Amino acid sequence: MQQKIPIENLYYLLCYAWGVSDQLDRVKVDGEKCHSLENLLSMVLIHVCDRLLRRGLVREYRFEEQEVEGVRGKLNLAETAKSGKHLNGRTICQVDELTQDVVINRVIFSTLKRLMRIVGIDEDIRVRLRKTLVRFPHIQEIRVTGGLLEQLLGNHPGHLTGHRHHGVYLLALNVCKLIWDSTLPVKDKDGRLEFVDFTEDEFRMNCIFERFLMNFCKQHCREEYPEVHREYIDFQLSPFGMMFKEAGDALPMMETDVTLFNPETQEKLILDAKFYREALVSKYGGREKVRREHLSQILSYVMNQEDRSKPHTLNASGTLVYPTVDEDFDFSYRYKEGGHRIYVRTVNLGQPWRKIEKRVKEIVTKRCF
Secondary structure, eight states: OOSOOOHHHHHHHHHHHHTOGGGTTTSOOOTTTOOSHHHHHHHHHHHHHHHHHHHOOOOEEEEEEEEEESOOSEEOHHHHHHHTGGGGTEEEEEEEEEESOOHHHHHHHHHHHHHTTBTTOOHHHHHHHHHHHHHSOSOOOOOOOHHHHHHHHHHHHHHTTTOTTHHHHHHHHHHHHHHHHTEEEOTTSTTOEEEOOGGGOHHHHHHHHHHHHHHHHHHHOTTTOSEEEOOEEEOOOOOOSTTHHHHHHHOOEEEOSEEEEETTTTEEEEEEEOOOSOSEEOSTTOOOEEOHHHHHHHHHHHHHTOOTTOGGGGGOEEEEEEEESSOOOEEEEEOTTSSOEEEEEEEETTSOHHHHHHHHHHHHHTTTO
16 A cells, blocks of 8 residues: 555544544544644544533542531541631531543543644644633643553443433544554654654554444445354364363464354355555565465355354355555455355545445445455
């Protein structure tokens, strides 16, 4: 993949991967203005904050000890007597305060502050970041760690269930995590940060593309394939010999990126996402070919998932899906004389998003086969 994925398409990919594609029409970005990743993420977070601040940040009860006039909440008799405050009509009480100064809002506020330190953000966007920061009501800056973000994202569905901005907060947290994961200190520049282009990381982008495929299929391909999930497949190998038990325990399990199944038509399709800089490779300058390890992997899926008691597994198909921006191809193969078919398909991420959606649907529904 020689050319860059257009910024706007990258935003769409991320939203699907994060499970917040419903926010695409609510939190829009201008691909021309957001010409870099740091500007893109800054503008997304600005739009998200504007939406949250206009309609109300999430609030929680926070338990804290305060000196108050009279008695409010639960009286801490020991501390009150020890301090002598009661002589002046004051007490020390444990009070539940409903506040917006909670962890999830602190993370967003602290991420906005971090964006202000990133080298390369356009000045007009930096001005908007400052204005957004001023609008946050008494929110403290905190140290944000990967563990904290993982915890918030892990607990998030239950944490904010029922809140009218559940999806917006989920988008915000994912943007925050990507910003913290992609920034490093700049050498010889006190406190300044640089943004690391995460699209250069093939492993990271492959994970994003995998999740995009899964969530896209769940949202747009249920009519053709009502069941969309990951599948765990055992190797069809039987251990024997002196270390029979150890050999069995040592066998790994395969996990598909996306498995689609239609109980009515008994059709089954396994998708395997492959985000690589070069979809095809050549050896010693020869003819470009499909990577043998990729073909072996998808073939291993369809062969090992066979179960004679489930006829649909005997003619399941497998598809390697390569995102590209500079080449297109559709290869189709049949395994021996059996029912398994293997397909190699590309999705051109350089084209308008509607065409990308159409292409993925064609691959899943086999209209391009």
